[in-house]
Amino acid sequence: MEALKQELKENLIEQLNLEDVTVDEIADDDMLFGDGLGLDSIDALELIVMLDKTYGIKLTDPKEGRAIFESINTMAAYITEHRSK
Template sequence: MSELTQELKAKIIAQLNLEDLTVADLDDHTPLFGDGLGLDSIDALELIVMLDKSYGIKLSDPKEGRKVFETIQTMADFIEANRT
């Protein structure tokens, strides 16, 4: 699973143009929104596109998205359970 979290961190940094961050800067359990990375709704849309393109996962329910995008670890768990 740690390979997936490392891959996910790199994809998040690239997708969201977080050029001032490295994979090592991101903790698996840091909140992605709010006090953590401070991502916003536009970033959430970018993450939804990334899940679809990279892992074949389509999110349509906003409530599901809130749970999935809590942390990198929750994203990795969701991808592991739902990837095509």
């Protein structure tokens, strides 16, 4: 699980072009949207694409995405349970 969290942080930085953020600056329980990293709805779409391409997970319900993208911890737990790649 720790390796997956590390990979998620690296993918997040790369996919969203977060040039001023390092892996060490993202805590596993940091909020990704709002007061946390400050991601927005466009970033959410990028994360949905990343889940599909990297882990074979297709999200169809936007409400489901809100819960999944809450933090690195919630993303890692969801991927562990649902990944097909």
